[in-house]
Structures are given as C-alpha cells and as structure tokens.
Amino acid sequence: MKEFTDIELLSQFRKEETKHYAFNLLVKQYQQKVYWHIRRILIDHDDSNDVVQNVFIKIWRSLDNFREDSKLFTWIYRIATNEAVTFLNQKKKRFFVPIIDVEHQLSVSLNNDVLFDGDKIQLILQKAILKLPTQQRIVFNMKYYEGMKYEEISEVLGVTVGALKASYHHAVKKIEKFVSQY
Amino acid sequence: MSENKKKRNFILPDQPTQSGGHEGFSVPDSYFDMLETDIISKIEVISSLENSGARSHFNVPADYFEGLPMIINEKILASKQKSKLIDLLSVFSRPQLAISFASLAILIWFSISTRMPERLALNDARYSIEQLNESEYLEYIDEYTIIELLASQPEVQSSALSNDPYVQYLLDHDIDISQIENSL
Numbered sequence: 001m002k003e004f005t006d007i008e009l010l011s012q013f014r015k016e017e018t019k020h021y022a023f024n025l026l027v028k029q030y031q032q033k034v035y036w037h038i039r040r041i042l043i044d045h046d047d048s049n050d051v052v053q054n055v056f057i058k059i060w061r062s063l064d065n066f067r068e069d070s071k072l073f074t075w076i077y078r079i080a081t082n083e084a085v086t087f088l089n090q091k092k093k094r095f096f097v098p099i100i101d102v103e104h105q106l107s108v109s110l111n112n113d114v115l116f117d118g119d120k121i122q123l124i125l126q127k128a129i130l131k132l133p134t135q136q137r138i139v140f141n142m143k144y145y146e147g148m149k150y151e152e153i154s155e156v157l158g159v160t161v162g163a164l165k166a167s168y169h170h171a172v173k174k175i176e177k178f179v180s181q182y
Numbered sequence: 183m184s185e186n187k188k189k190r191n192f193i194l195p196d197q198p199t200q201s202g203g204h205e206g207f208s209v210p211d212s213y214f215d216m217l218e219t220d221i222i223s224k225i226e227v228i229s230s231l232e233n234s235g236a237r238s239h240f241n242v243p244a245d246y247f248e249g250l251p252m253i254i255n256e257k258i259l260a261s262k263q264k265s266k267l268i269d270l271l272s273v274f275s276r277p278q279l280a281i282s283f284a285s286l287a288i289l290i291w292f293s294i295s296t297r298m299p300e301r302l303a304l305n306d307a308r309y310s311i312e313q314l315n316e317s318e319y320l321e322y323i324d325e326y327t328i329i330e331l332l333a334s335q336p337e338v339q340s341s342a343l344s345n346d347p348y349v350q351y352l353l354d355h356d357i358d359i360s361q362i363e364n365s366l
Contacts (some may be wrong), residue, residue, distance in 0.1 A: 008278060023225065028220050035217070036204055045209060049217070056221045057228065117204015126206065145198055168274035172194050 003029060006072040013063055023063075027056055030073070033146075034080045040141040041084040043106040043130070045115045051087050055080045070155055077156045082089075085134060103130045128178035132171055139164055140171040 002181055004025055012022030024179070035076075038047040058079055066075060092102050107130045110116050110123060118126070129137055142148045150161045157164075198205055 012207065020222075020225075020229075024222060026220070027221050029223075031217055032214060035209075035214070036207075039204075039207055045207075049213075053221055053224060057224060060225050060228070115208050115210070116206050117208050122206035144194075176192050176194055179194075 006068070009072065010063075010068070011068070023060060026059070026063075030076055031056070033073075034076060035144065037077065037080055037141070038084045040145060041081075041085060041134075041138060043110065043114075043126075047087065047091075049081050051080075055083050068127070074152065074155045081138060081156060085138075088134065101136075106130055124179050124182050125175065128175040129171075131178055132174060133157075136167050136171050139167045140175075143168050 009022055009026050012018040012025070015022075031052070035048060035052050038051050038055070042048045042051065055076075059076060062079075066072070070078075088102065088120065107127045110126055110130075116123070116126075129140060132140060133141075135157070139153060139159075142153045142156070143150070148156075150164050153159075153164050154161050159167075
C-alpha cells in the first residue's frame with residue numbers, strides 16, 4: 001500500500017470534497033500500527049477494538065485543529081496511548097480493583113485467550129511485561145516491539161530521552177529476572 | 183551446574199522473534215478489513231448527524247438569547263461580590279493575622295470579664311441566702327411535705343427516728359401520720 005505523507009493527507013483532509021477520502025487513506029495507513037500499539041497495552045482484542053475505533057473517531061474530530069507542531073504519526077500515537085491508558089484506569093475504577101490486579105487479570109486471561117497463540121516463552125515474556133508499571137510497559141513495547149527511537153518515544157510520551165533509556169534498561173532487567181525463574 | 187545456570191539466566195534477545203503474529207497475539211480473520219469499514223461507517227453516521235442539524239430539534243423559550251447576556255452579567259456581579267467577601271475572610275487564613283486577631287479577641291474578652299460590675303459578685307450581701315435554723319425551717323413547711331420527705335428517706339433504726347427532727351416535730355404537734363397518709 002502506498003504511504004502518503006502528512007502534507008498530502010492533511011491537504012486532502014482540509015478540502016470538503018476530499019475529506020472522507022483522505023480520512024479513509026489515513027485509517028488504512030495507520031490502523032494496524034495503532035491497533036497493535038493499543039493491543040500491547042490492553043492485551044484483550046475486544047477492548048483494543050473498541051479503543052482503536054474511538055481513537056480514529058477522535059482523530060476525525062480533531063484533525064482540523066492539528067497544529068502540525070509534531071509529525072502526524074506522533075500525534076496519532078499520543079492520542080492512542082492516552083486513550084488506552086484512560087481505558088485501563090476506567091477499567092480499574094469500574095471493578096473497584098487496583099490497577100495491579102487488573103494487569104494480573106490480563107496476565108491470567110492470556111492462558112486461555114484464543115487470540116494468543118504464542119509459544120511458551122512468548123507467553124512467559126508477556127506475563128513478565130505485564131508485571132511492569134504501565135508507563136514502563138508502554139516504553140518497553142514501543143522500543144522493543146515497535147522499534148521506535150527514543151526521540152520518537154519522547155515526543156509521544158512527553159518524557160525525556162534520558163528517563164526513557166533508564167526506564168527501558170530497568171524494564172529489560174526485570175523481564176530477564178522474571179523469565180529466568182521459569 | 184552450568185546448565186542450571188544457563189536455564190536461570192534469561193537474556194532478552196536484541197530483536198523480538200517474528201514467529202507467526204505479533205509476539206503471539208493474533209486477530210480474527212479479516213479483522214483489519216472490517217475495522218476500516220466499521221470506523222468509516224461510524225464516521226459517516228457522525229457526519230450525517232452533524233450535517234442534518236439534529237441539534238436544531240431542541241427549542242428555547244422566546245427571547246431567551248436576548249435576555250441571556252443580562253442574566254449572565256447579574257450572575258457575574260453576584261459572584262464578584264461573593265468573591266470579595268471570600269477575599270476579606272481569606273485574610274484570616276493567613277496564620278499570623280489569624281493569631282493576632284485571636285489574641286486581640288481574647289484580651290478584649292478578658293478585660294471585660296475582669297471588670298464585671300460588683301453586683302454580679304457572688305459574695306454580695308444583697309444576694310446572700312440567710313441560713314435558717316432548723317426550727318424556723320420547720321415552721322415554714324407544711325406537714326404534708328414532712329410526710330413525703332420521711333417516706334422518701336430510707337428506713338432507719340428506731341433510735342435514729344427518735345432523734346429525727348421531723349419526727350420530733352410531728353410528735354410535738356401531735357400530728358397523726360396515718361391520717362395524713364390516708365388523705366394523701
């Protein structure tokens with residue numbers, strides 16, 4: 001699929017006659033990246049599906065006000081991250097369960113998730129990642145699985161590169177220690 | 183021993199393994215095709231609602247918007263006056279000022295209380311209660327009161343009774359207790 005630049009997408013979006021067409025292109029271009037980013041945070045497919053759709057609806061409503069002070073991709077990722085974290089926090093409040101228990105539940109659900117078909121080591125690795133605090137987990141996913149540069153992650157999360165490096169380093173150590181116990 | 187050590191020390195690979203889906207996560211078949219359709223159809227519904235002016239089905243009272251600025255101004259003025267009062271009261275939120283005012287209030291109260299007029303002094307002769315001696319007291323109370331008083335007292339030895347002034351009074355005045363009891 002041909003990838004369109006930010007300028008191309010935005011200029012098409014800002015014309016009334018091509019607004020829907022441009023938005024369709026944007027969805028096609030970013031849906032998988034956004035989905036997998038959210039899925040790594042929320043684990044559950046159905047929850048991720050709901051949040052992904054909400055993210056793109058939010059993008060539709062806000063894209064006219066996008067100030068272009070960052071890349072479009074960074075802006076979209078920021079919305080996706082915030083929506084996923086908000087969803088997790090709401091889940092915690094809904095069930096009167098501290099967030100760490102919610103993530104424990106997610107870890108347990110992986111055992112029987114039909115949409116998780118990884119091998120044993122991948123299962124243990126995901127459980128190890130779920131042991132991390134939410135912010136650290138997101139940093140780890142973005143660096144390790146999504147291959148993003150620290151500078152890009154810093155733009156999305158609003159955290160300094162130094163802090164991100166330290167967070168990632170600690171995350172790796174914790175994961176290695178956890179997996180080593182199995 | 184070294185094999186056990188190998189098992190225990192897991193080292194995260196530099197790159198994640200790319201076996202099958204995304205690190206074990208998968209999606210239903212044709213999910214992303216459906217996702218795009220779902221998102222687009224939701225956006226179309228939102229757009230059509232916004233374009234059709236669905237919100238205009240709600241009505242407002244006549245001349246509502248003409249009067250609204252005045253109502254808002256009145257409320258702003260009222261809230262400004264309230265905030266002025268709150269600002270005045272907030273003076274007392276400063277600890278030093280609050281302590282100073284409290285100290286002043288205590289001093290004022292103390293000075294008033296120590297300079298209370300003499301008519302309120304408890305040892306003022308005009309308000310002293312004269313002690314009645316027992317015989318005079320007995321003159322002022324009626325026999326029914328004496329009987330009630332006796333009835334309320336615990337039983338005492340006959341020798342104590344004979345020394346009791348109320349009993350003595352009854353005897354001296356030849357008052358028959360049973361007659362009084364019957365009338366009561």
